[in-house]
Amino acid sequence: MIPSARVSLLRRCAAAALSAGLLIAGSAAQSADTYWQPGTTPGAWSTAGNWSSGVPDSTTNALTTSSGADIALGSGAQAKSFFVEGPSGGQSQLSSGTLTLSDQLWINVATGTTEATTIPLRLSDSGSSPVSVIANNVTLGAAPGSQGGVILDSLPGGSVSLNAIDTITVGYDGSGNYVYTSPLSGTAAGSASITATTIAASVLSSSGVDNYNSIGTYNTGHTVTATNLNLGLAGSQGGADNYGGTWNIGNTALGALASSTDNSLVITAGGTFTNSGAFTVGVSGSGNRVFVGYTDENFPSIATSGTLQLTGSNDLVISSGSTATDNRVVVSDGSTLSTTGNIIAGLDGTSGILEISGSSTVTSGGVRLGVNAGSGGNGLIVAESTLTTNGTVRVGDKGSDNIVYLVQGGTIALTGAGKNFYVGYDKSATGNIVAVLNGELSVKATGADVVVSANVTGTTGDSSLNILAVAYGGVVDANRTLVGNGGEIWGDFGMIQGDTFVGAGGVIRPGAYSPLGSLFFDGNIDLTGGGTLAIDLDVGGASDFIDVSGNLLLGGSTLDLTLAVQEAGVAYVIAHYGTLTGQFSTINGLSDATWLVDYNYLGLHEIAIISLVPEIDPGSFGSAFALLMASLGLVERRARRRLQLAGPWCS
Numbered sequence: 001m002i003p004s005a006r007v008s009l010l011r012r013c014a015a016a017a018l019s020a021g022l023l024i025a026g027s028a029a030q031s032a033d034t035y036w037q038p039g040t041t042p043g044a045w046s047t048a049g050n051w052s053s054g055v056p057d058s059t060t061n062a063l064t065t066s067s068g069a070d071i072a073l074g075s076g077a078q079a080k081s082f083f084v085e086g087p088s089g090g091q092s093q094l095s096s097g098t099l100t101l102s103d104q105l106w107i108n109v110a111t112g113t114t115e116a117t118t119i120p121l122r123l124s125d126s127g128s129s130p131v132s133v134i135a136n137n138v139t140l141g142a143a144p145g146s147q148g149g150v151i152l153d154s155l156p157g158g159s160v161s162l163n164a165i166d167t168i169t170v171g172y173d174g175s176g177n178y179v180y181t182s183p184l185s186g187t188a189a190g191s192a193s194i195t196a197t198t199i200a201a202s203v204l205s206s207s208g209v210d211n212y213n214s215i216g217t218y219n220t221g222h223t224v225t226a227t228n229l230n231l232g233l234a235g236s237q238g239g240a241d242n243y244g245g246t247w248n249i250g251n252t253a254l255g256a257l258a259s260s261t262d263n264s265l266v267i268t269a270g271g272t273f274t275n276s277g278a279f280t281v282g283v284s285g286s287g288n289r290v291f292v293g294y295t296d297e298n299f300p301s302i303a304t305s306g307t308l309q310l311t312g313s314n315d316l317v318i319s320s321g322s323t324a325t326d327n328r329v330v331v332s333d334g335s336t337l338s339t340t341g342n343i344i345a346g347l348d349g350t351s352g353i354l355e356i357s358g359s360s361t362v363t364s365g366g367v368r369l370g371v372n373a374g375s376g377g378n379g380l381i382v383a384e385s386t387l388t389t390n391g392t393v394r395v396g397d398k399g400s401d402n403i404v405y406l407v408q409g410g411t412i413a414l415t416g417a418g419k420n421f422y423v424g425y426d427k428s429a430t431g432n433i434v435a436v437l438n439g440e441l442s443v444k445a446t447g448a449d450v451v452v453s454a455n456v457t458g459t460t461g462d463s464s465l466n467i468l469a470v471a472y473g474g475v476v477d478a479n480r481t482l483v484g485n486g487g488e489i490w491g492d493f494g495m496i497q498g499d500t501f502v503g504a505g506g507v508i509r510p511g512a513y514s515p516l517g518s519l520f521f522d523g524n525i526d527l528t529g530g531g532t533l534a535i536d537l538d539v540g541g542a543s544d545f546i547d548v549s550g551n552l553l554l555g556g557s558t559l560d561l562t563l564a565v566q567e568a569g570v571a572y573v574i575a576h577y578g579t580l581t582g583q584f585s586t587i588n589g590l591s592d593a594t595w596l597v598d599y600n601y602l603g604l605h606e607i608a609i610i611s612l613v614p615e616i617d618p619g620s621f622g623s624a625f626a627l628l629m630a631s632l633g634l635v636e637r638r639a640r641r642r643l644q645l646a647g648p649w650c651s
Contacts, residue, residue: 032060032080038067042095045077056080058102064092073097073131081106082135084121084148093122094131101135107148108141108174122151125158125190132161138196141174141213144206148174152222153182158190168194168226170201171213171235177201180216185243185269185302189219198228202235205259212237217245220270224249230256232263232285239264242271242306243299251277255285258323262287267306268294268333274309279339280317282327282349289328293335293360304332305360310339316364319349319378326351331385332358342366342391346378346399353378356385356410366391366419370399373428378402382410382439390416394425396432396466403432406439406474418447421478424466424487427456433467436474436494443478450476454484454503463487470494471513483507483531492517499523499550502531502557509534511544524550527557528582534560535574537609543572555582559597561589561609568594572609573601580605 034053037043043050050071056062062079069084069092071077081103084092107120123131140148148170154160162168162179171177181192199215202208217224218241227250231238234257243266252275254263267273268291282288292308308331310316316339319327327349331337335358343364345352348371356362367389369378376399380387383405393414396402406412414421421443424432434441443450453466464486470476471490477497483489485505489496490512500521502508508531511517516538525548527533535544552575583599590596594612601608 034060034062036062036064036069036071038065038069042070042072045071045073045097045099058100068092071095073099078102083107085109091122092120093124094133095124096129096131098132098134101133103135104137104139105133105135105150106139106142107150108139108143109147109149120147120149122153123160123162124153125155125160127155127157127190130159132163134163134165136164137166138162138164138168138179139172140169140179141171141177141207144173145210146174147176149177150179151182152180152192152194154190154192155183156188156190159192160190161193161195164196166196167198167200168196168215169203170199170215171203171207171238173204173207175208175213175237176211177213178215180214180241181218181222181245184218185299187219189221192217192219192222193225194223195225197226198230199224199226200230200233201238201240202231202260202263203233205234205257207235208232208237209235212239214239214241216241216243217247217271218243220244221246223247227251229253231265232256232260232288234259236261237263240266242267242273243296243302244269244271247271247273249273249275251275252279253283254281254288254290255324255327256283258284258286258321260285264289264291266291266294267308267335268296268304269299269302270305272307272309274311276312278314278317279310280320281329282319282321282324282352284321284323286323286325286327289330292329292331292337293333293358295333305334305336307335308337310341313341315339315341315344317344317347318354319345319352319375320347322348322374324349324352328353328355331356331360331362333360334358335360337362339363340365342368343389344368344371345380346370346375346402348372348375350375351377351379353381355381356387357381357383358385360385362387364389364391367393368397369395369404370402370429370432371397373398375399376401380404382406382412383408384410386411386413388413388415390414390419392416392419393421395422395434396424396426396429398426398428400429401431404434406434406436406441408438410439411442412440413442414448415445416448417445419445420448421450423451423468424453424463425456427463429456429466430464430486431466433469435469436471436476437469438472438474440475440477448479450478450481452481452483452489453487453506454482456484469513470496470519471517488512489519491519495520495522497522499526501526501529504530507532507534508546509544510546511536516542516544518545518547521546521548521550524548524553526553528553528555530556530558532558532560533575533584534562536562537572539567541567541570541572543574543609545573546575548575548577551579551581552577553581554584556585558586558588559584561587563589563591568611570611571598571601573606574609575607577605577607580607
């Protein structure tokens with residue numbers, strides 16, 4: 001389904017570009033023209049004396065001059081196309097009525113003009129006289145470096161609309177083109193609406209280079225409705241801003257071609273964006289952004305949250321094509337993102353990132369990072385927020401070096417029965433990481449497990465170094481955590497709740513996040529499938545450490561020791577357990593036969609690495625007393641360490 005959706009999206013993009021090209025070619029054929037004769041007060045469209053060659057009809061092109069126009073439309077204004085020439089320091093304005101164009105609205109201002117000095121066309125209702133423009137197409141900024149702009153200005157009680165039966169093109173080959181509603185956020189306004197089959201910004205590869213080509217709503221009650229929203233077909237800096245508005249879109253695509261970069265969509269100030277079809281951030285382009293929630297320093301008093309809703313069965317895809325990289329969706333400021341499909345970061349692309357922060361909420365039907373081989377460096381970051389998914393999660397589907405960060409109290413909850421959370425799914429998936437750092441990963445639905453390089457798919461090779469890291473107070477709360485060949489559990493001062501099974505080629509490595517680390521397991525650990533416990537030892541009896549509240553099963557397992565310093569007579573306590581079954585089958589790292597593993601050290605349900613101590617001369621009271629005091633010191637240090645490491649889980 002995913003590849004075919006992408007092909008369909010590219011076809012739509014190509015069709016839109018071709019359509020815009022035909023519009024440009026067709027504009028040269030002007031069979032009849034009539035120019036507006038500018039005056040100082042509004043003139044009626046229907047007055048023949050206001051036009052150079054009479055009132056235009058559906059076969060006549062209507063044009064303004066650089067002096068601008070102030071036109072009251074009335075009920076039956078029409079033309080084939082309306083060509084607006086941007087005035088120097090002024091504007092053209094339409095009010096009080098409806099203009100119907102059988103071809104298009106065309107605005108192509110000379111190079112060098114800016115929005116600050118030129119507003120090509122304003123549709124204005126001061127509160128009692130609705131204004132509407134209906135055209136087959138709207139084209140702004142057709143020529144290289146050219147500009148066009150439309151402002152829908154609706155004061156309280158007013159109503160303004162711009163309707164394209166086919167396409168609104170904002171920057172075909174130009175830069176700094178715009179369509180937006182007014183007044184801006186924080187000011188009372190009337191209704192304003194923009195509708196089209198397709199809205200396309202930055203069409204050719206040279207468009208948008210100098211400035212954004214954008215479309216926006218900037219107040220509550222303002223709407224945009226379109227079947228397709230394409231921000232950056234081949235060009236760059238195609239933008240869409242939804243400040244407090246209501247947008248209903250079929251398909252959304254940012255960065256359609258590899259040349260299309262730095263396009264953006266912003267949803268903030270309480271705005272809602274509903275998408276019923278495909279939603280792709282970086283189809284083939286790079287550096288594209290979607291902000292759900294945004295703090296605008298120009299509007300410090302307005303709300304900063306937004307809502308993005310994907311209502312269809314399509315996936316939300318970030319970095320889709322193989323050339324797509326550094327694309328991102330950011331959900332912040334208490335915002336909401338919801339989709340019934342998967343959230344995909346990296347279909348074939350790289351460095352696709354979903355970032356969730358600031359007490360925001362995201363829900364999905366599944367999550368996949370690095371779907372196809374070659375898709376790597378994709379990420380998911382959750383901070384002070386919650387991601388809830390009722391479908392399978394695959395961090396490294398077939399791709400490698402993908403990562404999930406749970407930080408600052410961030411939470412991921414997988415709620416789908418029988419749906420697993422995978423770290424490394426296919427045998428080709430290597431170097432994938434889920435880092436639970438002062439956050440929580442919850443996988444508690446019936447039949448759902450956390451799976452690290454276990455039961456992987458594929459037919460060749462083995463996955464390697466797929467890591468579940470739990471540190472700095474992080475918690476993994478799972479029915480079971482399964483670790484297979486190439487999978488590792490890393491950590492320091494982290495907890496895994498539920499049973500943990502480590503098979504052949506799987507490793508528990510508590511010291512990976514610090515020189516010496518600790519991991520707590522509220523459940524059983526079963527290493528009998530050939531799992532390995534990797535421990536670092538240091539001076540003064542310091543060592544990595546695991547604390548197991550339940551049964552620690554060791555038969556058939558391996559202990560790998562790394563000795564920074566060996567001190568004879570010093571005990572290195574490496575584990576505490578509730579109960580113990582079996583012993584390590586293989587022990588690596590003991591330097592000589594004077595060192596051994598004590599599985600019930602001092603009767604405290606602890607495993608320690610100790611050295612054999614020579615017998616004491618009965619006549620040497622001083623030596624015996626010194627040995628006794630050293631032993632008592634070790635017991636005291638061990639008890640103190642247990643209390644310190646237990647942290648918030650110590651009742």
